[in-house]
Amino acid sequence: MTGLLDLAGIFVFAISGALAGVRRRLDVVGMAVLAEITALGGGILRDVVIGATPPVAFTNMGYVLVPLAATVIAFFWHPRVERVLGPIMVFDAAGLGLFCAVGTQKALDAGLSPVHATLLGVITAVGGGVLRDILSAEIPALLYDRQLYALPALLGSTAMAIAYVLDSHGFIPTLTAAVLAFTFRILAMRYGWRAPLARGVSER
Structure with missing residues (x-):
């Protein structure tokens, strides 16, 4: 179920x-590159760290084909996708x-401590988005967590690690942690929650 x-x-x-x-305004090749790197970048880094080599992205054809399918959907129906299912x-x-x-659970299953697994879960979550932003010539959201990007991932990863320590495994705790992080992120965007700046630094 974790695979799904x-x-x-x-x-x-x-x-x-x-x-x-x-x-x-990239062509279909550029779209496919961004789709693949966004989808697989964080997971590849996670697998390398835990020693799961070659990374599953290079051994499971579905991990390559799913981003290509997403590219096709966005290529032909991007206005409808954004209108019906929401913006990027x-x-x-x-x-x-x-x-x-999922990243935290895989790290825990690989034998990492809850603290290190939480950190790797965050890296798994933000890695692909950072690469996407860099290739799109944008400042990665991770570097200016003004709309709470890393903190929701940290919340979800922490919840996953706590569930694991409490011997709660499987689909339900994983999905619960994912929904928790997703909800926090959406609320941060909706209500303009921001991470604090350094003391004495004013908003521009």
Whole structure:
């Protein structure tokens, strides 16, 4: 079941990457590159860290085909996708939630401590988005967490680690942690919640 959640996270992150390509007026190749790197970047880094090599992205054909399918959907129906299912940031928030939970669980299953697994879950969640922003010539949201990007991932990863320590495993705790991170991220965007600036630094 975790595999299905992983593929779901790959799909929504891939959609966000492909839509970013549309917004930047890239051709279909550029859209596919952004979709693949957004969907797989964080997971590849996670697998390398825990020693799961070659990374699953290079051994499971579905991990490559799902972002390509997302690219096709965005290429032909991007106005409808954004109108019916929400803008790019909603997909990004969904991917963030799914990846922080799944990434933390995989790290815990690999034997990492809850603290280190939480950190790796955050890296899994934000890694693809950072690469997408860099390739799109935008400042990565992680570097100016003014709309709370890393903190929702940290919340979801922490919840996943706590559930694991309490011997709660499987689909329900993973999905709960993902929804928790997703909800926090959406609320932060909706109500303009911001991470604090350094003392004495004023808003521009």
